[in-house]
Amino acid sequence: MGSMSGSEATMRFRVARVLDGDGRSVTPDAVVVVEDGRIVDIRPASTEPADSVVPLGDATLIPGLLDLHVHLNMRGDGRPIEDIQDVSDGVLALRSYAGAAAYLRSGVTTVLDLGSRNATTLDLGTAIEEGTLVGPTVLSSGSPLTRTGGHMWLMNGEVDGADGIRKAVRERSKAGASAIKLVATGGATRGTSWFQPSFTADELRAAVDEAHALGLPVAAHCTSIAGLEQAVRAGVDLLVHAFFYEPDGTYRFRPDLADAIAASGASVNPTLHTVESRIAEARRISSRRPLDTVERRQLEADLRGLDERREMASRLLDHEVPLVVGSDGGFTQVRHGIGTVREMKALAEVGLSPAQAIAAATGNAAAVLRQPTDLGRVRPGAPADFVVLDGDPGRGLEALDDVLVVVKAGRVVHRRDDRAAGVGGVGTGPGA
Ligand SMILES: [Zn+2]
Known part of the structure; x- marks a missing residue:
């Protein structure tokens, strides 16, 4: 869930796990921090002040x-x-x-x-x-x-x-x-x-x-x-x-x-x-x-x-x-x-x-694509293109059908109505 306060350029997503695009790495209970269109940090949720970010529950963040x-x-x-x-x-x-x-x-x-x-x-x-x-x-x-x-x-x-x-x-x-x-x-x-x-x-x-x-x-x-x-x-x-x-x-x-x-x-x-x-x-x-x-x-x-x-x-x-x-x-x-x-x-x-x-x-x-970028990865410095899923796709790909939020270049471009409705601090289109 995005930060409910603070600068519009910063968003934080607390998820049960982050699955990177290398097919191996899983970071449990993490907060992913986004600034100016990029992922700037992935840190343990335990280091985050309790009320700074609303947890998304049993959600998984994967690369776009x-x-x-x-x-x-x-x-x-x-x-x-x-x-x-x-x-x-x-x-x-x-x-x-x-x-x-x-x-x-x-x-x-x-x-x-x-x-x-x-x-x-x-x-x-x-x-x-x-x-x-x-x-x-x-x-x-x-x-x-x-x-x-x-x-x-x-x-x-x-x-x-x-x-x-x-x-x-x-x-x-x-x-x-x-x-x-x-x-x-x-x-x-x-x-x-x-x-x-x-x-x-x-x-x-x-x-x-x-x-x-x-x-x-x-x-x-x-x-x-x-x-x-x-x-x-x-x-x-x-x-x-x-x-x-x-x-x-x-x-x-x-x-x-x-x-x-x-x-x-x-x-x-x-x-x-x-x-x-x-x-x-x-x-x-x-x-x-x-x-x-x-x-x-x-x-x-x-x-x-x-x-x-x-x-x-x-x-x-x-x-x-x-x-x-x-x-x-x-x-x-x-x-x-x-x-x-x-x-x-x-x-x-x-x-x-x-x-x-x-x-x-x-x-x-x-x-x-032979491009020297972090496209397809979730790590500091990578473009903030990612998806938050309801559930754990590592256990079964059905979780891919439960998209909570889609973030493109640091902007929420799609969100499911109920649980993701509270994602704050950002708009859904250009100029927001
Ligand atoms: Zn074709």
């Missing part, structure tokens, strides 16, 4: 969640990517803001947009950073790099040849991108195939070399073994989807490739919840009417695909490949704001402990 994979231009309403073709950049930017704002309520204080059109989400990130809009930190790759006609070409990132790719990476760095997105295989865009690599090995290597020279991490969309092998050899930082599919679409886990991923230092975002979201939607429809043939086949394919992806993710863990959280929010049926926690729960189901699942959406996710 970081979703490494969203598409804010899209709405998670099942419409295909082709839907954005007739929408102006202005509307896409406004849609993106509505999507971004939804993340805060679930405790997501940073999102990385891995594919949007032109500068729509780069501009949104700037507007939030300058305080014009209240939202999570929006980091963005800008338009995703794809070969001419490749998956996501509608976002205007078509590029060919190593020289072309180098220039495109430099342009994104100049425009303020926080990461480079490479579309290394086909995907859901009409006319592309999941099972075919999109770029040559030279093109991928040029992209990664140039991005790393500019201090930017590289995320690669890969939905087949061939694409994965290329991306791992090129040295990408984040493998998005990372599906082990043969050219004919057969699932086959390849232990040697898993070892190569682990050795490369890349993290994997297995996007388990995207399939779950489609299955849930099919079940909603079938509770109202019988599914037609196409829908039934899709549901069968998704049920099989979910089993395969779960098996793959659990075996990647056996090979010590770090799994990180990205909801793919905006694509298929993944609504903005709810997918992040669902992906964390999906990762827990395949083998992460609750604390590890939290690290996968905080400290370990931040490590992928």
Whole structure:
């Protein structure tokens, strides 16, 4: 609970425990002190004068969640990517803001947009950073790099040849991108195939070399073994989807490739919840009417695909490949704001402990960004981006559904009505 008196710039939160984003450290019965947008101290509650701060009870303070994979231009309403073709950049930017704002309520204080059109989400990130809009930190790759006609070409990132790719990476760095997105295989865009690599090995290597020279991490969309092998050899930082599919679409886990991923230092975002979201939607429809043939086949394919992806993710863990959280929010049926926690729960189901699942959406996710910051951590000097949960998420991730307070850059941006209503000393928006 925030300090009920004193300077508006200082807040104190007394919680039963602080869980840091490293997946290990727990500080019991602590007071977290926030000043001017940063955490300045974490001290034992016993050293705090009795009436200086109202205890929040059996509450846990964790770092603000970081979703490494969203598409804010899209709405998670099942419409295909082709839907954005007739929408102006202005509307896409406004849609993106509505999507971004939804993340805060679930405790997501940073999102990385891995594919949007032109500068729509780069501009949104700037507007939030300058305080014009209240939202999570929006980091963005800008338009995703794809070969001419490749998956996501509608976002205007078509590029060919190593020289072309180098220039495109430099342009994104100049425009303020926080990461480079490479579309290394086909995907859901009409006319592309999941099972075919999109770029040559030279093109991928040029992209990664140039991005790393500019201090930017590289995320690669890969939905087949061939694409994965290329991306791992090129040295990408984040493998998005990372599906082990043969050219004919057969699932086959390849232990040697898993070892190569682990050795490369890349993290994997297995996007388990995207399939779950489609299955849930099919079940909603079938509770109202019988599914037609196409829908039934899709549901069968998704049920099989979910089993395969779960098996793959659990075996990647056996090979010590770090799994990180990205909801793919905006694509298929993944609504903005709810997918992040669902992906964390999906990762827990395949083998992460609750604390590890939290690290996968905080400290370990931040490590992928190659930024020398304390993002995703709760420690003195770190940005005051955190969430207070009712309960102990270390015992079970259901506590993530009980958000009491969300603090972004030292400001309360969301609070649950009852117990958190007394949080004092701060407002809920800019200028408060
Ligand atoms: Zn995606």
